[in-house]
Amino acid sequence: MTYRAPIDDILLSLNHGAGLQAAVAAGHLGDYDSEITAQVLEEAGKFAGDILAPLNRVGDKHGIELKHNKVTTAPGWPDAYQRWVAAGWNAVSGPEEFGGQGLPAALNAVCTELWASSNMAFGLCPLLTLSAIDALHTHGSDELKTIYLGKLVSGEWTGTMQLTEPQAGSDVGALRTRAERAADGTYKIFGSKIFITYGDHDMTDNIVHFVLARLPDAPAGTKGISLFLVPKFLVNADGTLGARNDIFPSGVEHKLGIHASPTCTMQMGDQGGAIGYLIGEENRGMQCMFTMMNHARLGVGLEGVGIADRAYQQALAYAQERKQGRAIGSTGTGSDPIIKHPDVKRMLLTMRALTGAARTICYATAVALDIAARSSDPKVRAAATARAALLTPIAKAFSTDIGTEVASLGVQIHGGMGFIEETGAAQHYRDARIAPIYEGTNGIQAIDLVTRKLGANSGESVWALLGELDGIIKDVEASNDPAFGATGPRLRDALDALTRTSKYLLEKLGSSTNDALAGATPYLRLFGATLGGCSLAAEALAARNLDGVAEPARYVTLARFFAENVAVQAGALERNVVDAATGLQGADAVLTA
Amino acid sequence: MTYRAPIDDILLSLNHGAGLQAAVAAGHLGDYDSEITAQVLEEAGKFAGDILAPLNRVGDKHGIELKHNKVTTAPGWPDAYQRWVAAGWNAVSGPEEFGGQGLPAALNAVCTELWASSNMAFGLCPLLTLSAIDALHTHGSDELKTIYLGKLVSGEWTGTMQLTEPQAGSDVGALRTRAERAADGTYKIFGSKIFITYGDHDMTDNIVHFVLARLPDAPAGTKGISLFLVPKFLVNADGTLGARNDIFPSGVEHKLGIHASPTCTMQMGDQGGAIGYLIGEENRGMQCMFTMMNHARLGVGLEGVGIADRAYQQALAYAQERKQGRAIGSTGTGSDPIIKHPDVKRMLLTMRALTGAARTICYATAVALDIAARSSDPKVRAAATARAALLTPIAKAFSTDIGTEVASLGVQIHGGMGFIEETGAAQHYRDARIAPIYEGTNGIQAIDLVTRKLGANSGESVWALLGELDGIIKDVEASNDPAFGATGPRLRDALDALTRTSKYLLEKLGSSTNDALAGATPYLRLFGATLGGCSLAAEALAARNLDGVAEPARYVTLARFFAENVAVQAGALERNVVDAATGLQGADAVLTA
Structure with a gap:
């Protein structure tokens, strides 16, 4: 149950999938020195693996206690929290005038994933503190800021x-x-x-x-x-x-x-x-609350990514060690590790592909927030603000849905051991289940996407994003790399389905909102699958051209797996969106006790 | 957290979806008097609701205790078990010469669902006893039978x-x-x-x-x-x-x-x-063990159905009571029950449609077992034996996969309350998770389906079954009932995909088994979705023509929902089967720690 931060995957996703590098190169991130990215994340990975991960199971077993109107946390937790504050991890993206390090939200997004991956219950505490900082910094009086903001930024409170x-x-x-x-x-x-x-x-x-x-x-x-x-x-x-x-x-x-x-x-x-x-x-409290909630929604999406990655790491380690049966074509003498069996490989690749796609969607949301906050160009800022608003419900809902799916696959790979609590796979399955619920259920996210985000500016932000995805697909096709298999055509099908359903919903929004709402959840999933698939493809393209990427072909394999095995659901999802409203007719007669 | 056995749905499924009535009419069930079916099931439903359901939460909270090499069960459990034995529920399908009631396996299948639905942890005990009875009855010596079989049939042991x-x-x-x-x-x-x-x-x-x-x-x-x-x-x-x-x-x-x-x-x-x-x-113990396991696999499939139905009932009740927000078009003054929101309706219909489909697949497996055991025609027996063998892995894996999916939707509908243990939705989510694992993981079921069942007699049993599904689709189309919507075309697409993938896999089995194995899991899902969709359609067609069915149109709505929202996944599943093998190429480089 050790945890190792997947820094290579993360850097590729952040810089090339989510576009941090291009944003820095275009000057949209102000004076941010991107040289330090890798170093900060390596350190965060160490803290997550060394300090937080070992307390994850302890916390699950021990839980917390309420006595005499006071809550006591699990053994070792207060100490770990003190170390967290001392190491400055609470202050990564905090405002500099209140003691923060002023690093981009994108770096903090990665950190949020790492905390959630190593110890989701722990990471939740600073996640809420950061939301509070946002609200106070944006809406609070100078007097309140003077008293409270520094302590919140440092994490002392x-x-x-x-x-x-x-x-x-x-x-x-x-x-x-x-x-x-x-x-x-x-x-x-x-x-x-x-x-x-x-x-x-x-x-x-x-x-x-x-x-x-x-x-x-x-x-x-x-x-x-x-x-x-x-x-x-x-x-x-x-x-x-x-x-x-x-x-x-x-x-x-x-x-x-x-x-x-x-x-x-x-x-x-x-x-x-x-x-x-x-x-x-x-x-005017709701306005302040939305400031807090948008931050928290991205954070919860990152919990989905984090728990998925942790479940994947654990299932992979088990599949490499656990021996059962002979794989076909095996040349060994005894039993083979179960990772040799095609069905186990399929499950592991599914876990990794879904996790990678969700990761980049979340990071891209954070990069948009950074551009919105730091670019000197008001047009760029406005577009980035709209982009972040569009991506937030997808980052939250898609990532947390796949979080539970991946955690469930993790249990399955463990077989009977997955159902035993001491193995740890079951904890991920239990922990992951809250993320699709809190900070706005995923149904609410889908409604937000369709009614508020898709419809904004007659769909302008959507079309801009889909245009970028079109560019990625063209690049895949132009690469002529046979290792991509059917990645191009499958992503093209998905993008076409997403384009058609976006138009369909925009039309329905004007005439029949309930019909649009009926298809909101499959629409969000279709958006996530298309965007995620294109993101992995973009990372694979980048990896082929970058120096120093170990085995770049593996990113092509992963992108291809996602396109051929996940993005292919686009056709069914499109039908789900379009047929949703008629399918619910007569539902009341079915749904009786 | 009350439980009410859905006897109307069950009787329609058993008699018309799973074909019990036709089998009885054709004389394949010997002297079974089908007049008693409803009466037996009503009584079983009462026992499940009155005696077993109230102990479900108690058992979850209390668990069991091991002390001094003895296990103690939860309070009330030994007493409930005694009542169970006294009421004769253990002996429903037991051999008459050893005190059993000799009722069809199909009736016992329904009972197994009811026990699992009301109290999965309790129902598991007799499920294993029944497997033991099978093994002893089929393979044991007369001396052992004399000593042990009667006590096992009654449930005294x-x-x-x-x-x-x-x-x-x-x-x-x-x-x-x-x-x-x-x-x-x-x-x-x-x-x-x-x-x-x-x-x-x-x-x-x-x-x-x-x-x-x-x-x-x-x-x-x-x-x-x-x-x-x-x-x-x-x-x-x-x-x-x-x-x-x-x-x-x-x-x-x-x-x-x-x-x-x-x-x-x-x-x-x-x-x-x-x-x-x-x-x-x-x-020769493996042979005996297979006797036990096949029985147990169907039983575990029925656990999937049972837990799904329980999760559905609980989510439905919550959605009817819980008020949040105003639904669009609402004419009330205050908040509306959340069931008025399209996304909640969609989730509930999905739960019910998946549960109904899995139910009929399981019951059909049991009816095939009955025909195999009771028909006087050896050809009919042989075909039924092959049918039961073909359906068993689907009944086990499809039903238990949807069991976890439906239980997860049940948590989601409860929102934050779903994550709180005392609500009970979380228990179903936890309980359901074992069923895809034990009695042969669902990956093993898929391999069994592809390598042993599909390939038997060059696919003869598969083609016979697909021919029957074709007939159902033709009947849907011939009905000219607009309420069926796109049910016909969607099921036709699914059946075509299933036919093509069956041929593809049969071919691969001869040449490249690993390629076939890579696609086994999506193939099983495609099989379940097609079979389940056609089963619901058959039930809807029957309901329209039967006397005494309350609101038969609701079964048409349900069949349509399944066809338009679930069976539409067939295209993607076909791609998953066919592209599986190439998708796993290069996987080893991705799947590194």
Whole structure:
């Protein structure tokens, strides 16, 4: 159950699949010195493998404990967190004026994958802190920033996102936690929240909660929600910690996976109200929350990539060691390792191809965010902003769906041992399952893609992206490399299907939104498969031309496998999109108890 | 978390999809009085819902305990087992001369689904007893039958199957447990076995183990394996229990799911050797084991169906109750139940369609077994035997694959609640995951299908079955019912793809077996999707013509949904079969650590 960061694959994906190198070369990343990329990632890989990975199973077995309104994490976790902060990993992409290293979001995206891969339950804590940093940095007052931002950037304090209430899950607007204006400009918060990740823990001496609540005179729904910063301990003017604030964990969930990550019910106001500080303007909290959520959605997509890669590494190691039966054509005398059997090879290649495709989609989203933030050209920034918005739901949903699929294949390759908890494959299968659910279910991502992203600017960002994919396919065909097999034609079929369904949905959006919504999920999958397939092809093309890539032909093999075995689902997915609405007619008579 | 047996769907599937009614009408089932079918199944459904379902969560939470070489099951389980035996459920399909009710295997197949649906961990115990009954009845001596068979048929004693050893999983021939001939005609068994389901428990006063072992002078591999009956307690001549035999549970596994089912490491021979009685002939144990395994494989397929149906029922109930957001076109004032959202509808229909398709495939396998056992016409028996052999790997693998997929969709529909253990959706997701693994992994089933079943008699049984599917599609087209939508063309495409890939694989089997093996898994899936789609269509056609079917149009809707949303994957699956071998070229360079 060791973990080794796949730095070669990652660098190829980041620089050539996701386009970091081209963006740097075009000057879109400001003064970023891309020479340091590999070095930073190598170090991150070491930290993940040496410090975080060994605590993964410990955390799963031990879980967390709630006693006397305090959460205790698993043995070794507070210490590992201190080392994490000391090594500066929390501050990778944090703003420099608050102590951050100001590195591109793309580098942090890779790091997020590595933390999730080595220890998903651990990595979740800083993931939420980063979202909190985004919200505070973008929307907070200078005073709040001065007090809280530096501590959040360094990781000395962690952040939480508090949206969900029992009646308000996907439907955030239904929340009831209330905020009252106090005379001193602060607010008193009353209510309770559920499913709060790292809502309490013992790894830091303070926690900064970001809580959505409703003022007494607020409009109904999402237009009446405000965002408040609610510290666990109040902070004195000199920066030292003051009184315990009135926000406490009152319960923790018994979950399928990520056992080491406390999922808390939070209670506010039992002792007179939790003191909160407004972030941004009253009743504009949803806007702030979207800032947090978009960041978190990409992060969750990277969890999908991370857990998939970990499951792959473990299954590969098992398949290389475990001997059962003789493979056909075997020249050995005894049993062969099961990796020699074609069906096991097929499963492993599927795992690796899906993981690689999702990885590049996530990294490309991060690169777009970097360009949007750093380019000096406003047109380039605008296009990159639209690109990031378009890619975010795909990065989140496609990556987390394949995360669970790959983890399931990982269990299967282990045979009976996969079902035994001490093997570890089952933990990945359990851990992976939350990612398609939280930060907006994958169904919600698909709706977001179709209704908000596809439709933006009459589909302009989609057509621009599909144009780039067309270029990649032409390059594959122009390469005349027989090792690509049917990669070109298969990706072309997929792109054609994606183009047709995009037009179909754009049309339906105007006339019959429900019909478009019915096909949203297969559309997102088709988008992911086409984009992922083209990304792997682009990486294979690059690998053939780069110096210093070990066995570049293997990237061609991988791209080909994806095109011939995964992208070929495009035809069926297109039918699923187009036939979805009529297929649901009469559903009510079927769906009876 | 209540469970209600879907008797209407089951009867339609059994009688008209799986062909029980036609078989009875043709006289192939001997004197079976099909009037009682519905009554028996109604009663079984009540037992499942009232007695077994309430113990499912208890068993998951409590698990089992091993202390002082004895396994204790969860609270309420021994009592439920006694009620089970008293009600005669263990004896449904048992041979009449040993106290069984002699009902068709098809009825028992339905019961197996109901037990798995209500409580998979419980149902697993009698599933293995039934396999043991098969082996003993078919291969055992009269003396052994007299002593053991009646008790196994009634369920007073349970049976185990003991194949697996650490180095011998899928590769049974590698086992090392040894048997020595004793002077009195018995044998002494020494060795240990792993992964033994219900290897020990406290629900009965004796357990009859069926153990594979190797004689000192046995040939290597599977040709040197013998099967022994090894009772937990020796049985005196008068039927009373004698001494404790030298076979003990020495460990239990901590598993991902089916926590209430003890998975034991068994130790034999620490006290001089476990006394065993030969079943069948020396070195012919694999033959006996295949008898047990074929039965068990269908049973595991039915576990897939059962857990899928349970996950569906739970997700449906949640989707009807849980309110979030407004559906488009909603006329209500507040939030709508999430079932109103098209994406949730799509997921629920997918769950139900996959479950229904797998159900009929499993039942059809059982009906073929019944015809093979009961028809007076030797030609009909031979064809039915071949049909059952062909369908068994599909019933096992397709049903258990969709079992995990449907359980995963069930979690997704629950949103965040799906990840919380007390909801119960996560238990189905965990429990379902073993079924694609045990009794021969699904990869092994696919290899069995391609190498042994497809190739038998130059494909004769396959062509006969595909001919029947062709007839169903023609009937759909002849119905001219617009409600079928594109059902006809989609199933036709699927059948064409299945026909072409069957020919392709038959050809490859002669020339290049490894190429055929590479495509075995997608071929099995294609077979399942085509067969399942045609089965649902046959049921829809029947429902339209039957008296007394409530809302027959819903079966047309379901068949159409499957054809348009699932069977459309045929084109991609065909490519996966045909391109599999070339896709694996170069895989070794990709699959490095």
